[in-house]
Amino acid sequence: MNNSPLRVLTVPTSPYADQRPGTNGLRRKVHVFQSRRNYLHNFIQSIFSSIDLRDRQGSTVVVGGDGRFFNQTAIEVIVQMAAANGVGRLIVGHHGLMSTPACSCVIRKFKAIGGIILTASHNPAGPDGDLGIKFNTANGGPANDAVTNKIYQISRTIEEFAICPGLRLDLTTVGKQTFDLENKFKPFIVEIVDAVESYANLMRNIFDFAALKELLSGENHITIRLDAMHGVVGPYVKRILCEELGCPANSAVNCVPMEDFGGQRPDPSLIYAADLVDSMRDGEPDFGAAFDGDGDRNMILGKHGLFVSPSDSVAIIADNIFCIPYFQHRGVRGFARSMPTSAALDRVAKATKIELYETPTGWKFFGNLMDAGGDHIREKDGLWAALAWLSILATRRQSVEDILKYHWLKYGRNYFTRYDYENIDIDAACEMMEDLEIMIADKSFVKRRFAVEDKIYQVEMADNFEYTDPVDSSITRNQGLRINFSDGSRIIYRLSGTSSGGATVRIYLESYEKEHVFEETQVVLSPLATIAIKISQLHHRTGRTGPSVIT
Numbered sequence: 445m446n447n448s449p450l451r452v453l454t455v456p457t458s459p460y461a462d463q464r465p466g467t468n469g470l471r472r473k474v475h476v477f478q479s480r481r482n483y484l485h486n487f488i489q490s491i492f493s494s495i496d497l498r499d500r501q502g503s504t505v506v507v508g509g510d511g512r513f514f515n516q517t518a519i520e521v522i523v524q525m526a527a528a529n530g531v532g533r534l535i536v537g538h539h540g541l542m543s544t545p546a547c548s549c550v551i552r553k554f555k556a557i558g559g560i561i562l563t564a565s566h567n568p569a570g571p572d573g574d575l576g577i578k579f580n581t582a583n584g585g586p587a588n589d590a591v592t593n594k595i596y597q598i599s600r601t602i603e604e605f606a607i608c609p610g611l612r613l614d615l616t617t618v619g620k621q622t623f624d625l626e627n628k629f630k631p632f633i634v635e636i637v638d639a640v641e642s643y644a645n646l647m648r649n650i651f652d653f654a655a656l657k658e659l660l661s662g663e664n665h666i667t668i669r670l671d672a673m674h675g676v677v678g679p680y681v682k683r684i685l686c687e688e689l690g691c692p693a694n695s696a697v698n699c700v701p702m703e704d705f706g707g708q709r710p711d712p713s714l715i716y717a718a719d720l721v722d723s724m725r726d727g728e729p730d731f732g733a734a735f736d737g738d739g740d741r742n743m744i745l746g747k748h749g750l751f752v753s754p755s756d757s758v759a760i761i762a763d764n765i766f767c768i769p770y771f772q773h774r775g776v777r778g779f780a781r782s783m784p785t786s787a788a789l790d791r792v793a794k795a796t797k798i799e800l801y802e803t804p805t806g807w808k809f810f811g812n813l814m815d816a817g818g819d820h821i822r823e824k825d826g827l828w829a830a831l832a833w834l835s836i837l838a839t840r841r842q843s844v845e846d847i848l849k850y851h852w853l854k855y856g857r858n859y860f861t862r863y864d865y866e867n868i869d870i871d872a873a874c875e876m877m878e879d880l881e882i883m884i885a886d887k888s889f890v891k892r893r894f895a896v897e898d899k900i901y902q903v904e905m906a907d908n909f910e911y912t913d914p915v916d917s918s919i920t921r922n923q924g925l926r927i928n929f930s931d932g933s934r935i936i937y938r939l940s941g942t943s944s945g946g947a948t949v950r951i952y953l954e955s956y957e958k959e960h961v962f963e964e965t966q967v968v969l970s971p972l973a974t975i976a977i978k979i980s981q982l983h984h985r986t987g988r989t990g991p992s993v994i995t
Contacts, residue, residue: 449624450610452528456603457482463490463599465592467806469578471564474514477575482605484577488522489605490598491560491579492529494591499557502532502630506551506580508542508639509562510676510738511701512569516540516615518562518577523613527625527632528606534632537639540615541701543676543739545825546643548584552821553642557582563676563738566711570704585811585822589920608632640683646821647684650770651831652838659838661690666730666837670830671720672699674706677739680827695729710737712826713995714751717743724749731837731844733830740807742826744833746844753965754995755786755860760851761832762792767839768832770820777817780810783909783924784936784952786860795855804911804923805938816915852961859955859968863991865982867946876949876985877939880925881908883979894978896971901929927979932956935976951976951991966994 460483463470470487477484492500507522509515519540526534535554536542542550544561551559564576579587579595587595611623611632618638622631647653659666668691672678678699685691697720698706709716712734724732724745732745744752752760762779765771779793780801793800803809811822833844840847883889884906894901909923924938933955940948953972957963977983983990 449626449628450527450608451626452606452608452628454604454606455482455485457486457489457605459600459602460486461600463487464596465579465587467808468565468586469561469576471567471574471576474571474573474575477514477518484518484521485525485605485607486599486602487577487595488525488560489529490595490602491577492525492531493598493602494594495557497530501530503530504533504535504554504556505531506535506542506547506554506556506559507540507562508537508547508550508559509540510543510564511539511541511703512562512564512575512705512737513571513573513703514575515562515703518575519615520613521607522560523634524608524611525606527608527611527623532630532633534634536613536615536634536636538615538618538636541676541679542639543643543680543827544578545739545821545823545828546639546680548580548821548823549643549646550637550639551580551582551584555582558587559584561738565738566709566716566736566741568705568709569737570707573704580822583811583815583822585814586806586808588808588812589918640679643680644684644688647828647831650768650820650828651835652769653689655838656831656834657689659834660685665690667728668695668731668733668834669720669723669729670696670732671712671717671734672696673708673710673712673717673734673736674698674700674702675710675735675737675739676701677735677827680739681735684827684831705737711993712736712741712743713993714743715993721745721749721751731834733826733833735826735830739826740824742829744830744844746848750845750848752844752848753786753860755788755858756848756851757829757833758785759788759792759855759858760836760847761829762789762798763796763851763855764836764839764847767835778813780813782806782809783911783926784862784938784950786858786954787932787934787956788855788858788860791855791858801914802911804909804920809911809913809920812913812915849962856956856958857961859957859963859965861953861965861969862995863951863953863973863976864940864993864995865949865951865986865988866992868949868986868988870947872985873939873947873949876980876982877925877937880937880980884925884927894975896974899971901931901933901972901975904928904930933972935972935979937976937980949982949986951980951982 564574567574717734778799905928927935936952
């Protein structure tokens with residue numbers, strides 16, 4: 445404990461007009477936080493000020509991040525401001541590291557009033573990269589619109605912030621550190637925790653680790669390859685898969701978190717995780733997975749680099765949910781997917797007579813549903829998905845390819861892809877979306893027919909997706925432009941809120957086939973892609989000749 449009480453200062457500041465949090469918090473280039481005076485301090489103060497003083501005083505708050513450049517600088521500021529704003533205890537990840545799902549786990553474990561997560565997910569990192577600040581509430585999930593709107597309104601009128609600039613924290617040692625502050629009767633406590641162990645313990649209560657260990661290191665074990673892409677999930681992969689479940693150390697690669705993710709974009713896709721795909725194609729590993737920077741996304745691969753689309757992955761996990769002990773004991777209250785995700789999950793829900801919810805994009809909508817009937821953490825969880833797949837392999841003793849093909853033969857196949865057009869001029873993107881909405885809102889658009897080669901698509905329904913939350917009856921509008929065709933095909937257009945430079949236009953293409961389930965995805969969806977680009981005039985309006993990324 446410090447010998448003399450630390451001073452708490454109130455510092456005058458001026459507001460910024462651009463601190464509205466998006467779906468995943470506030471994301472900006474690192475240089476914005478570095479070069480704009482008090483830009484970071486303003487937003488952190490707005491978060492603390494959004495919490496009623498009576499709830500804030502003496503409370504517990506969790507802080508962690510994906511380890512990207514500028515995170516440790518930001519954590520020091522957050523700690524100093526938390527102390528000055530009446531927070532009683534901070535739970536901080538060792539070295540400042542904590543995956544997004546682990547943050548949710550720790551918030552719930554310590555009954556914190558919330559957590560501040562420093563991540564820009566799969567976006568690039570480093571001095572020229574991105575930084576994100578996300579606030580999660582007491583349920584462990586991302587703050588809802590009411591909270592983020594309150595934070596934004598405060599940020600627009602902020603005049604001062606409170607800080608304890610003399611407070612210095614040691615992030616390298618697990619344990620408690622206490623600090624005396626002026627005008628505070630109780631010491632301010634910071635607890636550096638091993639978030640990996642907290643998360644691993646939760647996984648032990650969900651999955652059958654004995655069965656997984658037999659699968660991965662028993663007599664007839666399979667071989668796997670996991671790529672953490674130098675993100676925060678690397679230590680979790682090493683601790684759980686290698687140390688506890690017996691995988692050879694060399695089956696997990698890029699597991700040391702780096703401030704710039706090794707100079708690569710930590711996006712678990714066929715493009716950015718190409719090294720994993722190439723190593724799988726050689727034929728050795730039976731199962732592969734990659735994870736993004738903060739650990740909430742994943743990519744699943746089978747032998748020879750067989751790609752399992754995220755939409756098929758969630759449908760297959762749902763169809764085999766009782767391979768996981770947690771669900772054997774607790775049952776399943778419902779399935780949910782975001783609106784742009786393919787309807788493959790809907791077919792499982794219908795067959796199993798389990799209710800399905802279609803939500804807007806954003807995990808907070810799932811969190812609301814889970815609060816009404818689930819007790820798992822309130823974030824996407826890439827490692828959970830990989831463990832779920834391994835549980836299915838352990839139970840069925842089939843290859844990823846056999847499981848995937850069986851699923852298609854049973855349910856038919858929802859061919860699905862997403863085209864991302866990144867860093868589009870924001871005015872051009874907004875104008876395109878506005879004109880597109882006017883077009884599809886015209887009554888004559890329904891029943892319109894589009895012919896590409898020998899295929900004809902007839903519009904059955906078109907709208908701008910609107911969601912009424914079944915839990916709190918809140919209405920969320922303008923969530924994406926949908927065009928549904930009579931054969932079950934869909935085109936969806938969305939402006940993404942995850943890019944810090946320019947806009948990202950996302951086009952989702954989906955086509956359902958009952959019989960022809962073994963075709964090439966991009967070949968099947970090529971006619972729809974032609975229609976999608978023709979209707980929107982995207983290439984003409986933006987000067988692009990193709991998408992930045994296809995997933």
